[in-house]
Amino acid sequence: MKKLAMILATTLVAGLTAQSAFADQEVGAKLFIAKQCVTCHQAGGKGSGPFPKIAGRDAAFIQENFLNIQAGIRTKGMSSVMKANPGVQSVTKEDIANIADYLSHLK
Numbered sequence: 285m286k287k288l289a290m291i292l293a294t295t296l297v298a299g300l301t302a303q304s305a306f307a308d309q310e311v312g313a314k315l316f317i318a319k320q321c322v323t324c325h326q327a328g329g330k331g332s333g334p335f336p337k338i339a340g341r342d343a344a345f346i347q348e349n350f351l352n353i354q355a356g357i358r359t360k361g362m363s364s365v366m367k368a369n370p371g372v373q374s375v376t377k378e379d380i381a382n383i384a385d386y387l388s389h390l391k
């Protein structure tokens with residue numbers, strides 16, 4: 285029984301690691317539109333006016349800043365406008381990992 289628990293725990297950890305290590309750019313590209321990022325950050329995340337360019341940024345930077353805005357930890361400037369968006373509110377940690385992977389591979 286103990287052995288089975290060990291195997292299950294190991295499989296679970298391996299599964300989680302694999303998921304974050306292989307974020308999916310294609311899924312990210314679709315989510316970028318479905319979750320309304322495109323409305324403000326423009327096609328391909330190239331930005332416009334008060335909406336910063338997020339294409340080509342580091343994936344870790346994108347994830348951290350996105351999650352901080354979504355959680356209301358980052359409040360400067362127009363962050364609250366982004367936070368209030370229903371698409372933004374519905375993004376999961378897995379979604380943002382995929383979106384960040386997509387954006388970080390753009391120029």
Ligand code: HEC
Binds near residue numbers: 320325334347365
């Ligand atoms: C309603 C408009 C709007 C939507 C929708 C939106 N954002 Fe933003 N986003 C902004 C604004 C405005 C800022 C700049 C906030 C500030 O003034 O600091 C920003 C900032 C960011 C930043 C930080 C950029 C930097 O240079 O610091 C990231 C990353 C980001 N958005 C990702 C996303 C992602 C991913 C989505 C879609 C899930 C999204 N945003 C949807 C308006 C939006």
